[in-house]
Amino acid sequence: MASDTSLIAEQGVATLPDAAWAQARQRAEIIGPLAALDVVGHEAADAAAHALGLSRRQVYVLIRRARQGAGLVTDLARSRSGGGKGKGRLPESVERIIRELLQKRFLTKQKRSLAAFHREVAQACKAQKLRAPARNTVALRIAGLDPLKATRRREGQDASRSLQGVGGEPPAVTAPLEQVQIDHTVIDLI
CATH class of the missing domain: 1.10.10 (Arc Repressor Mutant, subunit A)
Known part of the structure; x- marks a missing residue:
């Protein structure tokens, strides 16, 4: 030396x-x-x-x-904030891997389980020499997806219809009792 x-x-x-x-x-x-x-x-x-x-x-x-x-x-010295509740603390490169794999591998007709998807994310992170995120972190990213779009991509248009509203706008109500809704149950009435 x-x-x-x-x-x-x-x-x-x-x-x-x-x-x-x-x-x-x-x-x-x-x-x-x-x-x-x-x-x-x-x-x-x-x-x-x-x-x-x-x-x-x-x-x-x-x-x-x-x-x-x-x-x-x-x-x-002032340290960088950890993010706080609801904010991501992962490096941007790991977040990018999760986003890309969500689009390419999770939101497909072949419905992968959370465990299988987490393994793919961990392998991709390991290939780039990055620390793999925890399983709960991946689950939170999946839970943050729009349910309508996720169902449409994974199960098809027909399955996503139940998540959509009927459409149209209800009439505007400006005064009390201007609109009254009644149950439409069929009953025997004498």
Whole structure:
């Protein structure tokens, strides 16, 4: 080996915007001394929260990240959001694979099961050296399909008719009891 220095993997510093870098440096200046303490009181946390414009809970989260981190400014940099409920967290390349296979392999007359479709998605991801999504993730993408279009593609036009409305528009009702609907059950009436 030419040098004994070990390589450190880049952790997003090269792509960190200047504003985010400045914010991380400010956080490191304020949170660093607090992270060195064994116990951080509410007064110190409140002062740091006021200086950073955060809540006390967020300050304690930053202190924990600073203690568990490698001692770098980037430990306190704003991290990318995980997405939240109902939002996708998969990389775009995996989402693209799922979308393409949904169109080519799932929405066909040959009705593949969820397990078989998930295996195909996992194989396609493995072929491109990507991490395969969980089975529930694939099931959620299938559940997000339009039922009318999915039934039409998988079972045909006749099967999808039951999912369609009769058509037309009901007459506009502008006053109470302007339109009354009665059950049409056939009964014997004397």
